Amino acid sequence: MTSNSADTSAGIDMSGIFAPFFWGFFVSIFLGGITIVQAYMYFPHPSDRMCVQVIAAIMLILDLISSALVAQSLYYYLIPHFGSLAPLQFITPELSAECLISGILTFISQMYFVYQIYSVRRVGILASTVIGVLTLFAVLTFVGGIGCVATMYVFAYGVLADRNEDFAIFFGLAKGFGAVTDIMATLAMCTFLSNAKTGIRQTDNLIKSLIQYVVERGGVVTLIQTLLLITFYAAPTKLYWLAFHINVTKLYANTFFCMLNARKGLWEKHAANNRATAMVSSIVTNGIEFRSTRSEGISTFGRSYALTPIDDQKSYPDIIDMPTITKTVIVSTA
Numbered sequence: 001m002t003s004n005s006a007d008t009s010a011g012i013d014m015s016g017i018f019a020p021f022f023w024g025f026f027v028s029i030f031l032g033g034i035t036i037v038q039a040y041m042y043f044p045h046p047s048d049r050m051c052v053q054v055i056a057a058i059m060l061i062l063d064l065i066s067s068a069l070v071a072q073s074l075y076y077y078l079i080p081h082f083g084s085l086a087p088l089q090f091i092t093p094e095l096s097a098e099c100l101i102s103g104i105l106t107f108i109s110q111m112y113f114v115y116q117i118y119s120v121r122r123v124g125i126l127a128s129t130v131i132g133v134l135t136l137f138a139v140l141t142f143v144g145g146i147g148c149v150a151t152m153y154v155f156a157y158g159v160l161a162d163r164n165e166d167f168a169i170f171f172g173l174a175k176g177f178g179a180v181t182d183i184m185a186t187l188a189m190c191t192f193l194s195n196a197k198t199g200i201r202q203t204d205n206l207i208k209s210l211i212q213y214v215v216e217r218g219g220v221v222t223l224i225q226t227l228l229l230i231t232f233y234a235a236p237t238k239l240y241w242l243a244f245h246i247n248v249t250k251l252y253a254n255t256f257f258c259m260l261n262a263r264k265g266l267w268e269k270h271a272a273n274n275r276a277t278a279m280v281s282s283i284v285t286n287g288i289e290f291r292s293t294r295s296e297g298i299s300t301f302g303r304s305y306a307l308t309p310i311d312d313q314k315s316y317p318d319i320i321d322m323p324t325i326t327k328t329v330i331v332s333t334a
Helices: 001-010 015-042 048-080 093-120 124-153 165-195 201-234 241-273
Strands: 281-284 288-294 303-309 329-333
Touching: 015 048, 015 241, 048 093, 093 124, 093 165, 093 241, 165 201, 201 241, 241 303, 288 329
Parallel strands: none
Antiparallel strands: 281 288, 288 303, 303 329
């Protein structure tokens, strides 16, 4: 009698199956909280154009919906059907919808990063080719994600338990192109920023900070994408890949808001070093533009002059991305 009671109290150990799903969801809630904090820092007084604010709002809403869908799926597998492996023969519609949201968030984040590269690029065939290739790879990533969603609805039984070959192919295309896009975008941004160095200490320090930030953003996302691919194909009978999948969505949303919020700190740091901001007048002499500005942030007002070679000038839209780097020399007089 005692032995039977002990066996009954031991319960059913489902950790080998659901542990990756559970702990992956736990980490995603933590990352989702960071995204909410980042959004709270951004939205009270955004200075971006309305289209950027709308995109940011969409990213936040989709990220929250993604968390709710994953939570509902975890509830379905563990609460009403606790102890039964039969539900694992099918993937829930909520997880399929979450996969679609993941593809949308990935596409928005990657295209925003491509737009930043477009903002700092140098004119030339090589730069245009790089941007075109990155755009193509981002589109292929999104198309692969759509293929995943379609196969998840058509072959709902061939995702978690007996993996369908079509689903495996589309999944590999989506995550593979996603990882390649992130790697290429990071390298391209770092290269374009490095070419913008002028030899001026303040400007070069700003560029160095931008490169460090870009590498950190691209490195984290690429690492998770790579681990997702490895676990998906190396352990086809386990759900290790699912833990990384539900966190890729969070990382893209999180890094998107981080990129928006980081601009203010970088600009303030750069402005504090240069001690000169608002332009007042401009004259051109012998191919050199002399720009008279008022100095801010110092106890006395003076004048400062920016010498910019006309050949290196470039027109940019309203600053909604990373600080724009141009070859400019600032000379301040108190």
